[in-house]
Amino acid sequence: MRILVTGATGMLGGALVPALLKAGHEVRALSRAKRDDRGNVEWKWGDLVSGNGVREALDGVDAVAHLATGGRRRRGAMDVPGTRTLLLLARAAGVPHVLFTSVVGADRAAYGYLRHKLEAERLVEESGLGWTILRATPFHQWLHRRLRALAALPVLPVDRSLLFQPVHAGEVATRVAALLSAGPAHREIDYGGPQILGGDELVQTWLHASHLHRTLLPVRYPGRLRAAQRAGELTTDAAPKGEITWHDYLMPPAPILSDDFASEHTASPTSPATQPEQDPDLRVYGGDEGYERPTRS
Numbered sequence: 025m026r027i028l029v030t031g032a033t034g035m036l037g038g039a040l041v042p043a044l045l046k047a048g049h050e051v052r053a054l055s056r057a058k059r060d061d062r063g064n065v066e067w068k069w070g071d072l073v074s075g076n077g078v079r080e081a082l083d084g085v086d087a088v089a090h091l092a093t094g095g096r097r098r099r100g101a102m103d104v105p106g107t108r109t110l111l112l113l114a115r116a117a118g119v120p121h122v123l124f125t126s127v128v129g130a131d132r133a134a135y136g137y138l139r140h141k142l143e144a145e146r147l148v149e150e151s152g153l154g155w156t157i158l159r160a161t162p163f164h165q166w167l168h169r170r171l172r173a174l175a176a177l178p179v180l181p182v183d184r185s186l187l188f189q190p191v192h193a194g195e196v197a198t199r200v201a202a203l204l205s206a207g208p209a210h211r212e213i214d215y216g217g218p219q220i221l222g223g224d225e226l227v228q229t230w231l232h233a234s235h236l237h238r239t240l241l242p243v244r245y246p247g248r249l250r251a252a253q254r255a256g257e258l259t260t261d262a263a264p265k266g267e268i269t270w271h272d273y274l275m276p277p278a279p280i281l282s283d284d285f286a287s288e289h290t291a292s293p294t295s296p297a298t299q300p301e302q303d304p305d306l307r308v309y310g311g312d313e314g315y316e317r318p319t320r321s
Contacts, residue, residue, distance in 0.1 A: 026050040027204060028081055030072060030110065031091030032065075035165050036125065039197035040089060041065060047201050054081050054092075072106035079113050087121040087204050088114055090148075094140070103140040104147070111151040121154040121208045123200060128159045128189070128214050128260045133252030145212070154208030160196045161189040161216040161259065164273040171230045180231075181243045184224040186250065189259040191217035192273055195266040214262035218269055226270065233274035 027044055031037045032053035044051050045064050052066045053059075054077075059067035070077030072092060082088070090110060094102030107124070114122055130141040148155045167190055174180055199215050221229075224240070231238055252258060 025086040025204070026052060026084060027087045027089055028052045028054060028068075028085045029089045029091065030054045031093065034091060034093075035163055036160075036193050036196060036200075037091050039194045040091065040200055043194075043197040043201040044089075044204070047205060049201075049204070052081060052085060054078070072102065072110055075109045075113060078110060079117065082114055082117040082119055085117075085119055087123065088119055089200060089204060090122055090124045093125075094137075103137075103144040107144040107147050111147055111153065115151060115153055119153065121156070121204070122148060122151065123156045123158065123204055124148045125196075125200065126157055126159045126212075127258075128161045128216055129252065129258035130159060131212070132257045133249060135247070135249040135252065138249065154210070156203050156209040157212040158196075158200055158203060159212060159214050159260075161191050163193040163196070164190045164217075164268070164270060165193050167226070167270075168230070168274070171227065172234075175234070175236060177238070179239045179241045180227060182223050182227050182240045183243050183245045183250070184222055185244065185254045186223040187220055187253060187256055187259055188223065188226050188270075189216040189220045190226075190270050190273070191215065191266040192268040195268060199264075214260035215264075215266070216260040216262065217266045220256075220259050221270060229271055230274060233271075 027049050029037055029041060029044070029051060032041055032051075033055060037053075041051055041053060050066070051064065052068055054068055054070045054072070056069070056071050058069050061067055068077065068081035070081045072078060088110070090107065092102055092106060094106070111122065124145065126141045126145055127138055130138045130145065134142040145157050148157060167188070196215060203209065203213070227240065
């Protein structure tokens with residue numbers, strides 16, 4: 025299949041593109057920046073908010089993996105209008121399947137940025153296209169980045185009551201690739217990590233792996249979204265689950281040597297060398313980092 029990936033430069037997109045290529049698909053990636061084709065990836069310029077270039081990017085594709093998101097900071101600037109534009113153009117182009125990535129708990133705790141995710145889900149479901157919605161829990165890589173941004177502080181604020189179910193972006197990408205190969209599911213599918221951790225364990229494990237010593241300051245974050253997180257509304261018991269734990273992501277176990285030379289010389293899926301957050305293009309529009317509106321020069 026020829027699959028168009030929005031958000032191809034983001035955290036999940038950086039893992040999905042190689043997963044699709046490995047599965048034998050042709051990959052077309054949408055970017056707001058002009059890019060040359062690289063390897064087996066065909067890059068197309070397009071802006072999901074204005075719609076410019078998107079119709080051409082959709083020409084001849086068999087499915088769309090819609091990963092691009094405005095994140096928390098952009099108040100749905102990408103999730104709702106960008107998704108609406110994509111769906112209208114995909115329907116005009118006769119695309120048979122759109123897979124949209126959302127967040128576990130969007131249907132139960134539609135507060136803050138999750139409200140925009142749920143609205144975008146409804147657009148997908150009512151589009152008249154074949155559709156699949158994959159709701160994932162927060163990525164290991166995203167949590168690691170958030171904690172790393174606080175590393176310079178002598179004291180780390182920690183809400184011990186919050187529940188986290190981190191999942192590896194590479195495993196979510198594998199799940200997305202399988203769902204695209206299977207065709208439209210016409211349902212919402214949850215996918216989470218293998219364990220649920222409290223905020224204290226999450227931070228303590230990260231500090232240990234980072235060889236850092238910090239005082240933890242107990243706090244209690246306000247708001248309905250945090251209350252829902254405490255109640256477990258942002259976790260899932262759906263199967264299958266990811267297999268890589270938070271501990272093993274941060275401190276990968278030693279590989280088991282085999283007679284297969286390739287296996288012995290391939291980096292661990294959790295090693296820094298294969299982490300999407302090392303991608304220098306993370307802040308390009310279309311990634312999971314968020315949409316930055318163009319400014320006039």
